Amino acid sequence: MTDDKGRKIAWITGASSGLGRxxxxxxxxxxxxxxxxARRAEExxxxxxxxxxLPGRILPFPLDTVDAQAAEATVRRIEEELGPIDLAIFNAGTHKPMLGTxxxxxxxxxxIDVNLKGTVNCLTAVLPRFTERQSGQLVFVASxxxxxxxxxxxxxxxxxxxLINMAEALQPDLARHGIKVQVVNPGFVKTPLTDKNEFPMPFLMDVDEAAAAFYKGLMGAKFEITFPKPFAFLMKLLRLLPAGLALRLTAKAIPKEQSKTAET
Known part of the structure; x- marks a missing residue:
């Protein structure tokens, strides 16, 4: 659906900072x-x-995605005030690096609540509207x-x-209803979340450069959107390696002071 100027309507969660912003x-x-x-209304x-x-418009709709009723109410309010949503980007997520101990x-x-439950809450709020209209675009931001x-x-x-599994399961099903499903798997992007990491981040990407790659992917036909490409190649290669070899390689990423503790 478009507004009276022919502009499409998108809903982005987790949009107060970082890649979403x-x-x-x-x-x-x-x-x-x-x-x-996002939860932070002031941001x-x-x-x-x-x-x-800018040529477009941005309107805030504060939401804690973990609240299923609030997610449903937010989608209803967006469509009442702006019109039918064309594109829903489930970007809300959090990260806390933790060793097993x-x-x-x-x-x-x-x-789990934010990354999985929150995404499902937003999906179930918007999906009935998409299926009724037999159109729409759903984008899951994974990693x-x-x-x-x-x-x-x-x-x-x-x-x-x-989230990757969810998107893969939904794509062939929802395609029958005219709904486009994509999954976004970023590598390391310079955001407040990656600032928590205390280890080297290969191919660390500027957030605006990442946003440009993200948008280009949204406008394309590919199911999976990845950036930066060199890191995506390496990570996909790692996924194909035998488990024993892959585990020996990933063990090298354990912080040195922590690996010493684990060995004693």
């Missing part, structure tokens, strides 16, 4: 009408203010961490692998 501003420059959701308002001189039920639950188990990413990687 950069993508929203990129899309506003392309003339999109954007409904942005959403700041993004909207930054876009005032550091995992607690509480820390794991937070990652290359979902390709293989990596040290410090046991819970995070599991949630992202779950």
């Amino acid at each position: 950069a993508l929203a501003l990129r899309m506003a420059r392309e003339g999109w009408i954007l409904a942005l959701s 959403l308002a700041a993004v909207a203010a930054e876009a005032r001189s 550091e995992i607690t039920a509480e820390s794991a639950a937070k990652l 290359m961490a979902g390709y293989r188990g990596l040290p410090t990413s046991a819970i995070y990687g599991a949630t992202k692998a779950g």
Whole structure:
């Protein structure tokens, strides 16, 4: 659906900072009408203010995606105020690097709630509208961490692998209903989330460069969108290796001081 100026409407979750914010501003420059959701209302308002001189429009719709009823109410409000959503980008997520000895039920639950449960809440809020209209585009933001188990990413990687699996399962099914499904698997992008990492991040990508690659992928026909390409190649190669060899390689990514502790 488009507004009276022919502009399409997109909903992006997790859009107050990082890649979601950069993508929203990129899309506003392309003339999109954007409904942005995140928990931090003041940061959403700041993004909207930054876009005032751009061809598109950004409007904030604060939301904690873990709340299923709030997600449904937010989608209803967006469509009442802006019109039918054409594109839903499930970008809300969180990350906390944890070695196996550091995992607690509480820390794991937070990652699972935000990365998986929150995505499902948003999906189920928007999907009936897409199926009724027999159109729409669903985009799941996962990660290359979902390709293989990596040290410090046991819970995070599991949630992202779950999103990849979810998108793969939905694509052939929803294609019959005229709905385009894509999964985005970024590598390391310079954002507040990757700032938490205390290890070298190969091919670390500028967030605006990543947003440009993201948007290009959205406009294309490929199911999977990856960036940066060299790192995607290496991670896909790692996924194809025999488990024993892959585990010996990933063991080298354990922080040195932690690996010494593990050996004693």
